Amino acid sequence: MKELYTMRFTALRLMRAWIVLLILFGVPLVLVTIFSIILGDVEEAGTMLRDEINVMMVLAFQLFGGSVVMNYINDDFFTKRRYRIQLLPLNTSVYGFTIMLVGTLYSIILGAILASYTALLWDVDWGNIAWSIFIIALMATLSSIVCLIFTFSVKKFNIAERLSEVYGIGAILLAGLIFPMPDHAVINWVNDYLNPITLSYDAIDAYRNTNLGDAWMNAGLLGGLIVITFITMLLIGRRRMP
Amino acid sequence: MTIFTFALKRIFKDKTNLIFLTMFPVAAIFLPEPDDWPLLPYGYHYFGVLILFVGIRLTGILVEDRQKGVVKRLAAAPVTHFQYLWQNLLAFAVILTAQCMFMIAGGVIYGHELYESWLLLMLFIVFSFTAIAISLAWNSLYRNKETSFLVFMCVIIIMAMLGGIMMPIEMLPDILEQIAVIFPTYWLAEGLDWIVMGEDIADFLLINGVLLLYTLLFLIIGSIRRID
Numbered sequence: 001m002k003e004l005y006t007m008r009f010t011a012l013r014l015m016r017a018w019i020v021l022l023i024l025f026g027v028p029l030v031l032v033t034i035f036s037i038i039l040g041d042v043e044e045a046g047t048m049l050r051d052e053i054n055v056m057m058v059l060a061f062q063l064f065g066g067s068v069v070m071n072y073i074n075d076d077f078f079t080k081r082r083y084r085i086q087l088l089p090l091n092t093s094v095y096g097f098t099i100m101l102v103g104t105l106y107s108i109i110l111g112a113i114l115a116s117y118t119a120l121l122w123d124v125d126w127g128n129i130a131w132s133i134f135i136i137a138l139m140a141t142l143s144s145i146v147c148l149i150f151t152f153s154v155k156k157f158n159i160a161e162r163l164s165e166v167y168g169i170g171a172i173l174l175a176g177l178i179f180p181m182p183d184h185a186v187i188n189w190v191n192d193y194l195n196p197i198t199l200s201y202d203a204i205d206a207y208r209n210t211n212l213g214d215a216w217m218n219a220g221l222l223g224g225l226i227v228i229t230f231i232t233m234l235l236i237g238r239r240r241m242p
Numbered sequence: 243m244t245i246f247t248f249a250l251k252r253i254f255k256d257k258t259n260l261i262f263l264t265m266f267p268v269a270a271i272f273l274p275e276p277d278d279w280p281l282l283p284y285g286y287h288y289f290g291v292l293i294l295f296v297g298i299r300l301t302g303i304l305v306e307d308r309q310k311g312v313v314k315r316l317a318a319a320p321v322t323h324f325q326y327l328w329q330n331l332l333a334f335a336v337i338l339t340a341q342c343m344f345m346i347a348g349g350v351i352y353g354h355e356l357y358e359s360w361l362l363l364m365l366f367i368v369f370s371f372t373a374i375a376i377s378l379a380w381n382s383l384y385r386n387k388e389t390s391f392l393v394f395m396c397v398i399i400i401m402a403m404l405g406g407i408m409m410p411i412e413m414l415p416d417i418l419e420q421i422a423v424i425f426p427t428y429w430l431a432e433g434l435d436w437i438v439m440g441e442d443i444a445d446f447l448l449i450n451g452v453l454l455l456y457t458l459l460f461l462i463i464g465s466i467r468r469i470d
Contacts, residue, residue: 026396
């Protein structure tokens with residue numbers, strides 16, 4: 001299994017990319033710290049604002065985790081190293097999957113560290129931390145798959161990058177994190193069934209309130225989205241992968 | 243004015259720039275009016291952040307010039323560094339000023355309550371100059387356009403949070419509230435508050451004066467020629 005051996009080098013490449021670390025880890029770390037200091041013990045309608053905003057913030061940064069996978073797939077398969085990779089005696093599709101796996105794992109680890117940091121230092125209530133990390137893992141997987149769909153479906157990588165930003169920022173906007181969204185049937189429907197950030201927040205929140213049925217339903221919806229997008233990615237990717 | 247014209251052409255050739263310069267402000271105009279905070283419509287409050295983003299994108303062509311060795315070639319050409327710099331900066335300033343005018347005119351036509359719209363326009367234009375100067379100084383630290391942009395993006399988010407654009411400054415703990423004074427975004431937020439509630443024009447002039455002082459400072463830092 002030569003492909004598995006390459007995972008070590010993908011991980012090394014990831015560790016050296018300090019800008020990725022700064023954006024996906026440094027910024028959310030500063031933001032959750034500031035929010036925790038500011039919000040303190042403010043309560044609104046029975047829930048601690050600190051719990052709500054910090055959980056949302058950690059989840060929101062998971063939306064951008066897919067950009068790592070997207071960049072590496074583009075570098076290795078479509079631009080810089082394309083012909084060298086094709087010459088190698090290994091199964092390129094499996095190699096592509098290992099990149100996706102390592103990138104997603106990286107994103108999950110960063111998310112888990114952030115979640116534990118807020119839970120331990122700032123006393124944020126994540127409900128069950130294992131369940132929360134499971135939800136973070138689902139989000140990271142979904143984000144990687146969505147970003148890969150963008151990479152495979154457009155010719156210019158620039159456009160794929162912009163689309164991934166639209167996906168991330170769009171989900172945050174729709175969830176009403178920056179300013180309140182109007183109470184419109186379509187927006188509510190998207191937030192209830194499609195928007196990954198509201199789905200995962202509801203899953204974590206339901207588990208926190210020991211409402212297991214709701215928690216599993218939201219996690220199931222996320223899982224369903226992953227299955228659908230994964231099949232789409234396979235169908236589109238088969239045409240583009242060398 | 244050749245460099246000026248070319249700077250304009252280069253900026254408008256990039257399609258992403260067009261989105262930044264047209265679609266985002268249009269979207270910002272149509273954002274709703276908040277209930278309690280901020281005092282101005284959301285779009286006009288977040289416009290300061292947008293100006294910073296546009297500023298770093300526009301000045302990106304200067305890093306590109308250094309990256310590709312254009313600055314070296316310019317040093318050999320009969321063009322002074324001063325000419326190269328001010329014509330580029332003029333192009334950025336003209337574009338951002340136009341964007342600010344578009345934003346204010348859009349709000350007035352749409353029917354937002356903007357209080358002193360002329361003074362608001364002035365504040366945004368002065369802040370645009372500050373944004374250009376900051377991004378000029380910031381870019382002089384980097385050799386790569388992408389790196390410079392991505393790291394500045396993080397800085398913008400933190401500056402907006404601590405400067406009182408994303409949330410009321412009174413919510414911050416005392417120490418952070420005192421530190422916030424060093425951010426240009428703090429002065430923008432103060433200016434926006436003045437537009438709605440202010441009475442004494444001297445305060446408004448002070449706010450603009452501080453922003454212009456920042457502009458001068460960062461211009462001096464950013465205008466040092468680096469050939470590498």
